[in-house]
Amino acid sequence: MKAVRKLATNRLELVEVATPRPGPGDLLVRVEACGVCGSDRHMLAGEYPTAVPVTLGHEFCGTVEEVGAGVTRFSPGMRITGDPNIACGHCPACRLGRVNLCENLVAIGVQRDGGFAQYVLVPEGQAYGLAASMPAIHGAFIEPLACCLHGLDVARIVPGQSVAVLGGGVIGMLMVQLARLAGAAVIVLVTRQAERRTLALEIGATHTIDPSAHDAVAALRALSPGGVDVVLECAGVPETFSGGVAMARSGGVVVVFGVTPQGVQVPVMPFDILVREIRIEGAYLNPHTHGRASAMIEAGTLEIDRLVSRTIGLDALPDALAAPPPRGEIKTVVLPWG
Ligand SMILES: [Zn+2]
Ligand SMILES: [Zn+2]
Known part of the structure; x- marks a missing residue:
């Protein structure tokens, strides 16, 4: 599959990699849309820590292609949005319910491979179901919302x-x-x-x-x-x-x-x-708010279409992220199959 990976600070490349296999509890998700976030620029520039190498992209939605052993709530064909921030559940912050402050936080698209790719692995517990009728581009707004x-x-x-x-x-x-x-x-x-x-x-x-x-x-x-x-x-x-x-x-x-x-x-x-x-x-990340955000986006409560400045394919992403955002740009959304 195609993926856009940060290989080093200020080095982002479109590469061909093996499609990941879903391990126990994982969903293999075919990415339909993934938003480009200001944080992605900071991550690329080394101003916000990431794993290296890593596939960036934390604002994604897609369709479940395959499920790993033990997955019970999702099956192939279902549409999901992924909450990228995976808390450990046992550190002092997690035990207080402050999951966004987790000491061992692992984020999809930051510490593990994300949505600037044709497929992404999402642990079942991070996935929220989405209506099939919703425009894919709207799904890319759930995480920032x-x-x-x-x-x-x-x-x-x-x-x-x-x-x-x-x-x-x-x-x-x-x-x-x-x-x-x-x-x-x-x-x-x-x-x-x-x-x-x-x-x-x-x-x-x-x-x-x-x-x-x-x-x-x-x-x-x-x-x-x-x-x-x-x-x-x-x-x-x-x-x-x-x-x-x-x-x-x-x-x-x-x-x-x-x-x-x-x-x-x-x-x-x-x-x-x-x-x-x-x-x-x-106010950091999205503790316990991903479900509310997906409900609002599904319900069409907010004006989203006018916030989409452009859609691009994976091939155009390295240049788009290396350059400063064009004047007037609000949001770029990557369509990995487009
Ligand atoms: Zn973001
Ligand atoms: Zn924790």
């Missing part, structure tokens, strides 16, 4: 609140829609790109700010005096983090969601956090 749902759970948005979403990529666009569904009254998307600001207004944002044209903090505070209840940092940029803290109202929350390169530091003012009681919380 599951992560966003965790971000929303951490933020605890309640109806009537004000929310700033920092970053206009696919995560920002999903967060805008989720904030609207959660009942936020004011939803401000902050992003430099005009196309993204326009799209955000059409799918749920009430306002947008161009941080390259305005002082984003001042502009935000003009829209929402005193700051916003919730800041969702989805850009992974140091300045965005600092600005986000300044955008939160006293008593508000800043959710750290974007991936900054490991090792990057940002100055913070403890006095400001103290006297304004700012809650700063990380």
Whole structure:
């Protein structure tokens, strides 16, 4: 089969490899679609740790082709989405139910072979059934949506609140829609790109700010005096983090969601956090949210089609990941058989 593998830092290649065989408890899944994530760029650049060599791709859906011994809930022909994050179940974090913080976490497409291939192995416990009628491309959004749902759970948005979403990529666009569904009254998307600001207004944002044209903090505070209840940092940029803290109202929350390169530091003012009681919380991965995300995608609750910028085959992926994302791009989806 064809697979796109990270062979070393900044070295990604389309290669021919043996189709994996399902071991006990495994599903062999024919990949229908796999989303390209910002994390894949970080992984390729060595800014986020991975196994080497490894097939990347953690946002996939597909059809079960074959099952290993002992599999009871799935059979060939069934459609699934895979939760890529495999927790060990016995470390201190797992025993507290904090599965995303597992000390021995193994992720499909990070530490073991993922969905940028024609087939992927998925342990039965990581699979969630999907309706046969659902467009495959939508299935590629379940994993990022599951992560966003965790971000929303951490933020605890309640109806009537004000929310700033920092970053206009696919995560920002999903967060805008989720904030609207959660009942936020004011939803401000902050992003430099005009196309993204326009799209955000059409799918749920009430306002947008161009941080390259305005002082984003001042502009935000003009829209929402005193700051916003919730800041969702989805850009992974140091300045965005600092600005986000300044955008939160006293008593508000800043959710750290974007991936900054490991090792990057940002100055913070403890006095400001103290006297304004700012809650700063990380939201990492998708603990217990994959099922909710697949239910939302299946139900068609969110605008997905307008977030798909392009679909590509495996052959075009190495170049696509080596180059910076094209202007205005929201999401690229890989169709391994296309
Ligand atoms: Zn991702
Ligand atoms: Zn664990």
